[in-house]
Amino acid sequence: MEVQGQVKVKAGKEAVWKALNDPDVLKKATPGCNSITETEPDTYKADITIGIAAVRGSYEAEIKILDKDEPENYRLVMKANSPAGFIEGDARVELQAESDSVTIIKYDGTAQVGGLIAGVGQRILSGIGKLIVKDFFNKLAKEV
Numbered sequence: 192m193e194v195q196g197q198v199k200v201k202a203g204k205e206a207v208w209k210a211l212n213d214p215d216v217l218k219k220a221t222p223g224c225n226s227i228t229e230t231e232p233d234t235y236k237a238d239i240t241i242g243i244a245a246v247r248g249s250y251e252a253e254i255k256i257l258d259k260d261e262p263e264n265y266r267l268v269m270k271a272n273s274p275a276g277f278i279e280g281d282a283r284v285e286l287q288a289e290s291d292s293v294t295i296i297k298y299d300g301t302a303q304v305g306g307l308i309a310g311v312g313q314r315i316l317s318g319i320g321k322l323i324v325k326d327f328f329n330k331l332a333k334e335v
Contacts, residue, residue: 192313192316193300193301194280194298194299194300195298195299197295198328199293201332201335202335203294204286204287204288208262211296216335218237220330221239222239223239223242224237224239225238233255234253235253236252236253238250239252246275246304246308247275248275262286264284264286265283266284267280267284267300275306276304276306276309278304278308280302282298282301283299284296298324
C-alpha cells in the first residue's frame with residue numbers, strides 16, 4: 192500500500208525539523224500513542240493503541256529515523272506488532288520552505304501488513320493508513 196501527501200505548517204523549516212525529531216511532539220502527534228522512548232539515537236520504542244475497527248488493538252512499535260539530511264529530509268522506518276498481526280512502513284519525509292514562516296512537509300512511502308490484519312480488504316486498509324498518516328501530520332502541525 193502506498194501512502195503519500197503533504198501538509199502545510201505555519202512554522203519555519205528549522206522549527207518543523209526540530210518537532211519531527213522531538214519524542215514529546217511525536218508522542219502527541221501519533222494517534223493512540225501511549226508512550227515513546229528513545230532507545231538509542233534516532234531509534235524509538237512506542238506503545239500505540241489503535242481504535243479503528245480493522246486494525247484495532249495494541250501495538251509495540253519500533254521507529255527508526257535514517258538517512259538524515261538536516262533540515263531537508265529523512266527516511267522513517269516503522270515496525271509494529273500486535274496479536275492481530277503486524278504493520279511495517281518505510282517513508283521519505285521532506286521539508287520545503289514556502290517562506291520563512293511556512294513549511295510544506297511532503298511524505299511518500301509504502302506500508303505492508305500481515306497476520307489477521309491482512310485479511311481485511313486492501314481498499315479498507317489503504318483508507319485507514321492514509322487517515323492515520325494524515326492525522327499524524329495535522330497533529331504535528333498544531334504542535335509546532
